[in-house]
Amino acid sequence: xxxxxxxxxxxxxxxxxxxxxxxxxxxxxxxxxxxxxxxxxxxxxxxxxxxxxxxxxxxxxxxxxxxxxxxxxx
Numbered sequence: 001x002x003x004x005x006x007x008x009x010x011x012x013x014x015x016x017x018x019x020x021x022x023x024x025x026x027x028x029x030x031x032x033x034x035x036x037x038x039x040x041x042x043x044x045x046x047x048x049x050x051x052x053x054x055x056x057x058x059x060x061x062x063x064x065x066x067x068x069x070x071x072x073x074x
Contacts, residue, residue, distance in 0.1 A: 005057055005060060005061045005064075006061055008057060009054050009057045009058050009061065012050060012053070012054045012057070013054055015050075016046065016047070016050060016051065016054070019046060023035075023039070023043070
């Protein structure tokens with residue numbers, strides 16, 4: 001279970017980084033272009049929902065490893 005949550009958290013973080021880099025790269029190529037409304041909505045939803053969820057997943061992993069693993073598991 002620990003490995004699954006860790007992999008999901010890493011995939012979530014990489015998706016956030018790729019999403020941010022793609023937006024920055026787009027506006028570096030076309031600085032006069034405006035951000036469309038759908039792009040703004042996606043950024044707001046993505047960051048304000050996914051970032052806390054990724055942190056909660058990492059906290060759950062840490063609690064599971066710290067308090068619910070046997071000595072033989074470490």
